[in-house]
Every structure is written in structure tokens, then in C-alpha cells.
Amino acid sequence: MDAQFLIEVEALAATIDQLDYFGVLRLPQSATPGEIKAAYYRESRTYHPDRYAAVDSAELRELIGRIYRRVNEAYTILRDDRKRLRYVADIGGPDRDRKLRFTEVEEAQVKEEQKKKIEEQFGQTPNGRKFYAAALVELQAGRWDGAERALRSALMYEPGNAKFKEQLAAVQSETEKTRPKGDYRIK
Amino acid sequence: MSDDIAVGIDLGTSYSCVAVVPADGNPPTVLPNEWGERTHASVVSFLEDGTVLVGNDAKKNIITNAENTVYSAKRLIGRFFFSDEVKKAQAVMPYQIVEGANNSVRVGVKDKVFAVPEISALVLKEMKAIAETALGREVHKAVVTCPAYFNDNQRQATKDAGRIAGLEVLRIINEPTAAALAYGFGRDISQKICVYDLGGGTFDVSILEIGKDVFEVLSTAGDTYLGGDDFDDRIMTWLADDFLARHGLDLRQNKFCLQMLKEAGERAKIEVGRDGVADIKVPGICQSPEGEVLDMVQRLTGDQFNRMVMDLVQRTFKVCDEALQSARLTAGDVDAVILVGGPTRLPIIRNSVRHYFQREPMTGVDPDEVVALGASIQARALLSTQAAEQGQASYLLDVTPLTLRVGTVGGFTEAIIDKNTPIPIEKSKTFTTSRDGQDRVRIRVYQGESNRSEGCETLGEFEFSGFRIGYRGEVQIQVTFEIDSNGIVNVSATDLETGQKTSTTISLSSGLTENDLQKAMDDNAAVELSRGPRAA
Numbered sequence: 001m002d003a004q005f006l007i008e009v010e011a012l013a014a015t016i017d018q019l020d021y022f023g024v025l026r027l028p029q030s031a032t033p034g035e036i037k038a039a040y041y042r043e044s045r046t047y048h049p050d051r052y053a054a055v056d057s058a059e060l061r062e063l064i065g066r067i068y069r070r071v072n073e074a075y076t077i078l079r080d081d082r083k084r085l086r087y088v089a090d091i092g093g094p095d096r097d098r099k100l101r102f103t104e105v106e107e108a109q110v111k112e113e114q115k116k117k118i119e120e121q122f123g124q125t126p127n128g129r130k131f132y133a134a135a136l137v138e139l140q141a142g143r144w145d146g147a148e149r150a151l152r153s154a155l156m157y158e159p160g161n162a163k164f165k166e167q168l169a170a171v172q173s174e175t176e177k178t179r180p181k182g183d184y185r186i187k
Numbered sequence: 188m189s190d191d192i193a194v195g196i197d198l199g200t201s202y203s204c205v206a207v208v209p210a211d212g213n214p215p216t217v218l219p220n221e222w223g224e225r226t227h228a229s230v231v232s233f234l235e236d237g238t239v240l241v242g243n244d245a246k247k248n249i250i251t252n253a254e255n256t257v258y259s260a261k262r263l264i265g266r267f268f269f270s271d272e273v274k275k276a277q278a279v280m281p282y283q284i285v286e287g288a289n290n291s292v293r294v295g296v297k298d299k300v301f302a303v304p305e306i307s308a309l310v311l312k313e314m315k316a317i318a319e320t321a322l323g324r325e326v327h328k329a330v331v332t333c334p335a336y337f338n339d340n341q342r343q344a345t346k347d348a349g350r351i352a353g354l355e356v357l358r359i360i361n362e363p364t365a366a367a368l369a370y371g372f373g374r375d376i377s378q379k380i381c382v383y384d385l386g387g388g389t390f391d392v393s394i395l396e397i398g399k400d401v402f403e404v405l406s407t408a409g410d411t412y413l414g415g416d417d418f419d420d421r422i423m424t425w426l427a428d429d430f431l432a433r434h435g436l437d438l439r440q441n442k443f444c445l446q447m448l449k450e451a452g453e454r455a456k457i458e459v460g461r462d463g464v465a466d467i468k469v470p471g472i473c474q475s476p477e478g479e480v481l482d483m484v485q486r487l488t489g490d491q492f493n494r495m496v497m498d499l500v501q502r503t504f505k506v507c508d509e510a511l512q513s514a515r516l517t518a519g520d521v522d523a524v525i526l527v528g529g530p531t532r533l534p535i536i537r538n539s540v541r542h543y544f545q546r547e548p549m550t551g552v553d554p555d556e557v558v559a560l561g562a563s564i565q566a567r568a569l570l571s572t573q574a575a576e577q578g579q580a581s582y583l584l585d586v587t588p589l590t591l592r593v594g595t596v597g598g599f600t601e602a603i604i605d606k607n608t609p610i611p612i613e614k615s616k617t618f619t620t621s622r623d624g625q626d627r628v629r630i631r632v633y634q635g636e637s638n639r640s641e642g643c644e645t646l647g648e649f650e651f652s653g654f655r656i657g658y659r660g661e662v663q664i665q666v667t668f669e670i671d672s673n674g675i676v677n678v679s680a681t682d683l684e685t686g687q688k689t690s691t692t693i694s695l696s697s698g699l700t701e702n703d704l705q706k707a708m709d710d711n712a713a714v715e716l717s718r719g720p721r722a723a
Binding site: 023038041050051068076103151 | 398401563568582583586609610
């Protein structure tokens with residue numbers, strides 16, 4: 001095997017911890033999914049451990065293994081649109097050096113954020129969610145007073161929920177509109 | 188060594204096969220035994236004279252020497268004694284299945300007790316002997332295949348079996364992947380293919396994208412409890428119920444009758460698949476309490492058979508759905524379908540596959556031999572000394588079939604490496620101590636798709652020690668989970684601050700210890716394979 005290649009492998013294995021996934025796959029950050037796959041195949045042809053299985057040097061095989069595991073890791077993240085988006089944001093941020101490898105913590109954060117979003121959308125407490133869901137049903141049916149009652153109940157459990165307040169204001173303005181002019185309510 | 192040789196071995200539930208790529212560059216070829224048989228029953232029969240008979244002759248002994256004849260060992264390999272599969276096997280197998288250390292499974296034959304890999308090793312020893320006879324030289328290296336859906340325990344046990352048989356297992360490769368390799372697509376255009384692999388005891392589906400020299404597995408799914416045996420079971424149940432109604436005798440109560448019934452079931456399945464109808468005749472299957480010798484005579488039509496197994500066939504397509512979904516494809520995106528495994532000869536399977544994928548499945552390579560042929564191609568590639576310079580003819584980019592998890596509090600698990608992630612791969616996770624002065628950290632590792640630990644398979648419990656002692660939360664241990672090219676999991680840990688590797692002990696593992704292995708290797712080497720005169 002030519003000496004040039006051995007030097008390259010050693011250098012790459014030594015510096016791989018400083019590369020981001022685009023660097024590992026030798027790609028620009030703008031790469032399309034097709035380009036990512038092509039790059040993965042290209043790097044696989046070069047660094048697939050099977051290619052070096054019959055090489056005597058255990059040291060070389062170990063270096064190749066280290067590189068190829070990272071190639072697989074890079075491909076796994078970059079082929080997944082959601083993870084890729086998150087990863088690009090991570091390595092573009094101030095913590096770049098700590099986030100060159102996509103980690104559990106990041107994934108847990110993603111889940112946490114999604115959960116928070118959903119909660120904000122539908123309420124944080126079981127009862128808040130229940131009444132808010134009921135309000136939405138009433139709204140769909142066009143029963144404004146029913147919706148107003150349900151939203152007030154929801155706000156009893158979550159007085160600070162901005163979404164609930166917003167909806168309530170909208171509903172109240174609707175009831176205001178439909179209420180006949182000249183107030184003759186039957187007692 | 189340029190004259191080095193390595194064979195490919197398909198170690199099947201029911202049948203095994205060995206193949207080689209000749210050194211002269213000819214295409215891969217199956218190595219037959221002295222009698223010209225190309226596939227060999229994965230049956231091990233322990234004879235009176237102390238020798239061991241393996242293969243199609245041993246299969247005949249399932250009835251005549253039932254207690255000392257072990258078959259379908261692959262259904263037990265790498266399983267815990269308490270698993271459902273083992274309980275089920277205990278109920279139907281005429282040989283003894285007993286509990287060994289660490290919840291492992293042992294097979295009792297005469298006065299000896301064998302670990303399951305030791306039984307599989309005897310099958311491998313026979314494959315090795317067949318190859319050596321056919322090639323006229325010694326064989327020490329092999330690629331052995333396993334179902335794509337095998338977990339770490341099962342893969343490790345398969346690898347152990349190879350070692351016990353005196354083979355250096357260059358690689359464990361997945362059966363569907365091997366089959367794809369044997370078909371050798373490799374044109375410039377990229378194609379998406381589906382491998383539908385229905386074996387004796389397991390079912391696998393793999394979806395691959397194949398370019399010029401790259402075989403990328405996009406997804407794999409499977410069922411390690413579904414195979415041709417289950418089709419036989421349906422026929423057996425029907426025959427037994429019918430016999431019970433006619434004669435008031437339950438053939439399943441007697442292990443001898445059960446074996447005759449099983450054999451009749453398998454024969455009927457093959458016949459009905461080939462001829463559209465099967466005439467079943469088992470003279471003298473049992474004796475009535477009055478001493479009358481009873482025969483079993485029945486006729487199984489194709490329609491009857493299809494109705495019996497329809498739900499099993501449908502189960503295979505649920506697995507296909509799952510694999511396609513993971514690969515983000517639909518059945519219509521698949522450019523070719525490969526059929527693997529003897530049961531795929533059945534018309535009901537062929538027709539259903541054709542209907543599901545809306546295309547004619549490929550059957551150019553014998554479904555019983557295709558896996559061994561593929562394994563031999565990979566074996567040859569792994570020995571190639573020119574590959575480093577010139578590249579391989581093809582690269583297998585395979586995936587892990589199951590999500591790797593660690594146990595968390597309250598019986599929950601957390602995913603570490605998702606299923607269908609390309610291998611080899613590694614991932615690290617940092618654990619901290621939870622008590623002041625804690626000197627060891629213990630983690631449980633699982634494989635499976637449930638976030639509850641009881642819904643997953645336990646791989647083992649790892650205990651790390653030898654790190655710095657400190658206040659709780661102060662000591663950080665980075666645990667690295669690696670899945671190697673065989674799909675086998677390795678776990679190691681380092682103290683993050685000092686960079687010191689900690690020592691690791693594994694408990695609760697179904698595997699064999701190094702000592703067990705050494706002893707098993709010696710025992711295996713001492714076994715003499717029966718090569719006696721052959722009954723007609």
C-alpha cells in the first residue's frame with residue numbers, strides 16, 4: 001500500500017474529532033440528500049473495513065475502523081432531515097466544538113422542546129387540556145357560549161396560559177357580534 | 188497467504204449449506220458431500236458407539252433415536268431459558284432441554300450436557316468436513332450467516348459456535364444481504380431490491396439499494412418466530428385433530444407419534460406445493476388401547492392448505508410493510524424481489540409476493556443455496572490482499588436490526604442506537620455516580636423496540652469499576668457502545684476526567700465464558716463424525 005495513503009489515514013484518524021459531519025463526508029453544508037448518499041458511497045469505497053480485512057497491520061485496521069464508524073455516524077445524522085437541521089444549528093452556534101457529534105442530550109432537548117410546544121398549544125394540565133379540547137369542539141360547532149364556558153374553565157386550571165386567553169378574547173368578540181342589538185334578555 | 192481459503196456457510200434452522208469461490212476466479216459453487224447432497228439437515232444425532240451423525244441421515248434418527256437427536260437448535264441459540272421460544276421447544280422437542288448457568292439453555296443427551304452453540308458447532312464441523320473432502324485440503328476460515336433479525340446474543344452464540352468448531356469466523360453476515368450479494372446486481376444504475384427470506388424457523392425482509400459496487404441495506408425487519416416449521420405445524424394440527432375425531436386418540440400425546448406426524452406434515456407441505464395436492468399415508472402411526480394398529484390416511488388439497496396458512500403468509504407482509512416504511516418506500520418503488528429459503532417454493536408464497544409487489548419475483552438462484560453462495564463471495568472478499576490497493580468488487584453496507592437501549596429507572600429504557608443504523612457504529616453516553624463514594628456503576632443493555640425493559644431482550648449487565656472515587660454526580664463515566672460489522676455489541680467505559688479505561692465485568696449474559704469456550708473446543712475436536720455406510 002502506498003505510503004501516501006497511510007499518512008492520510010493517520011492524519012484523518014488523528015483529527016477526526018475536530019471535524020464536523022460535513023467534514024467527515026467531505027461535503028459542503030449545502031449538500032442535497034443525493035449528494036450526501038453519493039459522498040457516503042464514495043467514503044465507503046475508501047474506508048470500508050472489509051477493504052482492509054486482509055491487511056496485516058492491526059494498527060491500520062484500527063484506524064480505518066475509527067474513521068469508518070464516524071463516516072456511518074455522519075451519514076446517519078445527515079440523511080435524517082430533522083436531525084440534520086438540528087445539527088447544522090448546533091455547529092453554527094457558540095458551542096460548536098462541543099457539538100461536533102450529535103448526542104443524546106441534544107435529542108432529549110428536541111423531545112423536551114416538542115413537548116413544551118404541544119403543551120403550550122393544548123395546555124399544561126390534564127384538566128386545562130380537557131376543557132380546551134371541549135372548547136375547540138364547541139367552536140367547531142359554532143356554539144360560542146359553550147366555547148366561552150369551556151375556556152373559562154380551562155383558565156381556572158391554567159390562569160397564565162396565553163393561548164387560552166387569546167381564544168377567549170376571540171370568542172367573546174364573536175358573541176358580542178351575534179348578540180342582538182338592543183338588549184332584551186328574558187329573565 | 189495467497190493460497191488461503193475461506194468458505195461460506197449458511198447455518199440454517201432446518202438445513203445448512205456450504206459454498207466456496209474457487210481460487211481460479213470461477214463463480215461461487217456449492218460444495219456437495221460424498222453422496223452428492225448439496226444441503227444438509229441441521230440435525231445432530233448422538234450414536235450408541237459414541238460417534239456423532241450430522242445431516243440428512245441424522246434426520247432419519249429423529250424418529251428412531253429421538254432422545255439423542257437434536258434438531259432446530261437454531262431456534263434455541265442465544266436465548267434465555269425463561270424465554271417463550273424455549274418453553275415452546277421444551278413442549279415439542281423429544282430431546283432434553285435443561286437450564287444452565289446464568290439462565291442459559293442446555294441440551295441433555297445421554298449423560299452429557301451441551302450448550303446450544305456446541306450443538307451448532309457440530310453442524311459446522313460437518314460443513315467444514317464436507318468442504319475439506321470436496322476441496323481436498325484443510326479449511327480454517329469461514330463466513331457464517333445468520334438471520335438479519337438476530338439480536339446480539341444470537342449473533343455472539345453463532346460466532347462462538349464457529350470458534351468451537353475450529354473455524355475462524357471472518358464475519359457473521361445477514362442471510363438476506365448474502366442472498367443479494369449472490370444475485371450480484373452491480374450495474375451502473377441504482378436499483379432498489381427486496382429480499383424476502385422465509386427459512387425453516389425465521390423470516391427476514393431486507394430492502395437494499397444497490398449501485399455499481401455498493402450494497403446498502405436501507406432497512407431490515409423480521410420475525411424470529413416465523414418459518415416453514417410453522418406451516419408444518421398447521422398441517423400437523425389438522426391431521427392430529429382429524430385423527431382425534433376419527434379414533435379418539437391424540438397423536439400429540441406421544442413423542443414418537445408426534446415425530447411421525449411432524450415428518451408427515453413436512454412431506455405434505457412439500458408435496459402440496461409441488462403437485463397441488465398431497466396424499467398423506469402413515470401406516471402404523473399408533474396403536475389403539477385395544478391393540479389395533481392404526482394408519483393415518485389423508486388427502487390435503489392446495490385450497491385447504493392455503494386456508495390453513497393464510498394468516499402466516501399475511502404476517503410476512505406485515506413485516507414487509509414495516510421494512511418498506513423504515514426505508515420510506517412503497518411496494519411499487521421496489522425494482523426487484525429475491526426469494527430465499529425453501530418455503531418460498533410454495534405457490535401460495537410466490538403468488539402472494541407477486542401480488543404484493545406487483546412484479547414477478549426473481550428465482551434464478553436456488554433458494555436453498557443462495558445464502559451460502561453469497562457468504563462464500565464475502566469470505567473470498569475478506570481474504571483478498573489486493574483489495575486494500577485495488578478496492579473490493581462490492582461493499583456491504585449493512586444495518587443493525589434492533590434498537591440498542593440502556594435501562595433507566597422504573598423499568599424504562601432509553602434508546603442509544605436506533606434500528607436500521609448502518610454498522611459499524613459507536614455512540615457514547617455519559618453516566619454519573621448517584622451516591623457519594625460510589626465505586627461502581629452498573630448498566631443494563633437491551634435490544635428491542637419497547638421503551639419498557641420487559642418488552643426488550645436483555646443483552647447483559649455491565650459493571651464498571653476502577654474509576655476515581657468522589658462525591659455523587661462528580662465522577663463522570665463515558666460509556667461507549669459499539670456495534671461491529673458482525674452486528675455484535677461491545678461496551679467499554681472511561682473516566683471522563685482522567686481518561687482512564689475502567690474495568691468491565693459482564694453478568695447476566697447468556698453467552699459462554701472463555702473457559703467454557705476452551706473446553707467446548709476441546710470436546711468438539713474430540714468428537715468423531717460418523718462416516719459409516721449409508722442406508723439406502
